[in-house]
Amino acid sequence: MAFSVSEMSRRAFLGSAGGASLASTLPKFARAAAGTPRRVILDTDPGVDDAMAIFLALRSPEVKVEAITVVAGNVPLPLTLPNALRLVEIAGRPDIPVAAGASAPLIRRLVTAKYAHGNNGLGGVEFAEPKLKPVNESAVQLMSRVVHNNPVEITIVALGPLTNVATALVSEPSLASRIENIVVMGGSLTGGNITPAAEFNFYVDPEAARIVFDAGVPLTMVGLHVTSRVQMHDEQIRVLEAAQNPVSQAAGKIMRATLDRWQKERKITGFGMHDPLTMAYVIDPSILTLKDYYVQIETMGELTAGESVAYSRAPRLSPPLNSVAPVDETPEGEFRPNCRVAVEADADKFFHLLLSRLTAGS
Numbered sequence: 001m002a003f004s005v006s007e008m009s010r011r012a013f014l015g016s017a018g019g020a021s022l023a024s025t026l027p028k029f030a031r032a033a034a035g036t037p038r039r040v041i042l043d044t045d046p047g048v049d050d051a052m053a054i055f056l057a058l059r060s061p062e063v064k065v066e067a068i069t070v071v072a073g074n075v076p077l078p079l080t081l082p083n084a085l086r087l088v089e090i091a092g093r094p095d096i097p098v099a100a101g102a103s104a105p106l107i108r109r110l111v112t113a114k115y116a117h118g119n120n121g122l123g124g125v126e127f128a129e130p131k132l133k134p135v136n137e138s139a140v141q142l143m144s145r146v147v148h149n150n151p152v153e154i155t156i157v158a159l160g161p162l163t164n165v166a167t168a169l170v171s172e173p174s175l176a177s178r179i180e181n182i183v184v185m186g187g188s189l190t191g192g193n194i195t196p197a198a199e200f201n202f203y204v205d206p207e208a209a210r211i212v213f214d215a216g217v218p219l220t221m222v223g224l225h226v227t228s229r230v231q232m233h234d235e236q237i238r239v240l241e242a243a244q245n246p247v248s249q250a251a252g253k254i255m256r257a258t259l260d261r262w263q264k265e266r267k268i269t270g271f272g273m274h275d276p277l278t279m280a281y282v283i284d285p286s287i288l289t290l291k292d293y294y295v296q297i298e299t300m301g302e303l304t305a306g307e308s309v310a311y312s313r314a315p316r317l318s319p320p321l322n323s324v325a326p327v328d329e330t331p332e333g334e335f336r337p338n339c340r341v342a343v344e345a346d347a348d349k350f351f352h353l354l355l356s357r358l359t360a361g362s
Contacts, residue, residue, distance in 0.1 A: 037064040038282060039153050041143055043101070044275070045073030045160030046083035048116075048123050048258050052354070053159055053275035054084070055247050058091040059357045062283045066146050066154065068098045069139035073160035073204055074113045075121035077103040080160075083121050085130035090250045094132050101139025102163040105205035113200055123257035127250070139164045144172050151178040157282055158184045158212075159275040161201050166208035169215050181218040185278040187295065187308030188224035189341065198306030199224050202297060206306040210297040219339035221295060222278040222288065223308065226342045230277050230350055231270035234259065243359035251358050273350070280350050281342070287353070289344040292337035310341060 040063050044050045057065050068088065070081045081100050088096055104110045118124035135142060143164065147154045156179060158165050169176055186201035186209065194200045202209040213219065232255060240252035262268040281288045294315055298307040309315075314333045 037062055038155055039064050039066050039150060040155045040157050040282060041065075041067045041069060041146060042279075043069045043071060043139070043143070043156055043158045043160065043162075043164050044084060045071050045075070045080045045121075046087060047074040047080070047121055047160065047275065048118070048254050049271075049273060049275040050074065050159050051083070051087055051122060051254055052251060052273065052358075053157075053279040054087045055091055055251055055358055056276050056279050056283070056354055057157070058088070058093050058096070059247060059360065060283045065093075065096050066150075067142050068096060069101050069143050069164050070098065070134075071101045071139065071160045071164045072103050072110050072112075073201065074117045075119075076110065076112060077101070079121045081134060082130055085132045085134065086122075086127050087250075089130050089132050090127070090246050092246070097135045097137075097142060098132070099137050099139040099142040100134050102161075102167065105161060105163055106166065106207045108205065108207075111194075111204055113194075118257065118261070123254045123261070125250075125253045125257050140168045140171060143168050144175055147175055147178050148172075152180050154179060155181045155183060155282060157279060158182060158186070159201075159278060161204040162186070162208040162212045163205045166205070166211035169211060169217075176215045176217050179217050181220060182212065183220045183222065183278060183282055184212070185222050185227070185275050187221050187297075187310075187341075189308075189310050189343075190225040192307065193224055193228070195303070195306070197298070197301070197304040199308065202308060203306035206297055206299045209306065209308075210299050213295055213297055213338060216338075220281070220290065220342070221293075221308070221339050222274075222281060222342045224272070224274070226288070226345045227274040227277050228272040230273045230345050230347045232259075232273055233270040236351060236355060239355050240358060245359070245361050248359045273354070276354055277345060277350055280353055284349070284353060287346050287350050288342040290340040291343045293339060293341045294335065294337050295339050295341065311335075 068084055070084045084098050186199055188199045192198040194203045237255045240248045294311040296309050298304045314335045
């Protein structure tokens with residue numbers, strides 16, 4: 001159906017997501033049969049670490065990338081879209097459809113992370129203009145079609161702001177029951193990176209994140225509290241640079257330019273592998289240890305918008321302000337988790353996977 005966020009109020013948009021009606025209990029996550037590649041849609045905003053995640057996915061036989069949908073985030077959509085096309089071309093996979101998605105958050109102005117990803121999103125490294133063109137479908141149309149045609153077989157790996165995913169869920173309420181799993185890079189159990197409260201992806205579009213976490217879809221959250229501890233340093237970049245294939249060379253250039261800039265500007269000698277760690281979990285789930293949580297996304301806070309508030313027991317809201325309404329002092333209710341959250345990562349296993357895949361065939 002036709003869908004225009006601009007015509008809807010904040011309250012009406014959030015209400016239309018179905019909230020509690022969709023999220024009764026957390027569905028069980030069905031693993032793909034042994035030896036069968038997991039079918040995925042990558043929703044992404046490339047982005048230096050997105051580039052690594054895309055390369056990893058396209059060079060891993062354990063997954064079959066059915067589509068790449070692109071969103072504004074790390075840089076604006078006129079940069080993230082050609083970046084995705086470039087990366088697909090470099091990987092030699094022009095068979096994968098790439099679709100343009102949202103150019104702005106649902107109801108907020110876009111905030112980018114050029115300070116981290118460079119002015120072009122790829123660390124400032126210049127690549128040739130892509131020859132590959134995006135498909136005529138929008139990101140939401142492509143995502144919805146692939147999911148509907150393959151019910152409970154598609155995992156959405158969301159590496160950027162959740163605008164595309166939320167829009168798809170709101171536009172087609174039946175979509176939620178047809179998605180096998182959504183694996184999200186975003187949020188944190190221990191504070192943010194763009195504000196003390198919020199991780200970047202959720203900060204950019206907190207309303208979208210709220211919709212996704214309320215949708216009742218099997219959900220896995222890979223947050224900063226894990227990804228920031230798995231850092232790429234000079235020694236790993238040297239491995240990429242030494243390999244002689246187009247993917248490793250492109251990855252090495254992007255990572256080298258990023259590290260050089262961060263060392264100069266921030267005196268930092270490494271940076272978190274946020275998106276490739278998330279992608280690596282889909283390829284090899286043993287890389288992460290997960291724990292059940294009920295996670296809610298703050299959308300109303302002036303200082304805390306985008307914060308992921310995680311409960312390991314039944315949640316309790318703040319008491320009423322200046323109200324005669326009674327305060328609920330009864331014991332906590334039933335704990336109903338809405339997602340699984342990564343709490344530990346095996347960095348050695350991750351880097352072995354990442355580097356071996358990106359340097360293979362050299």
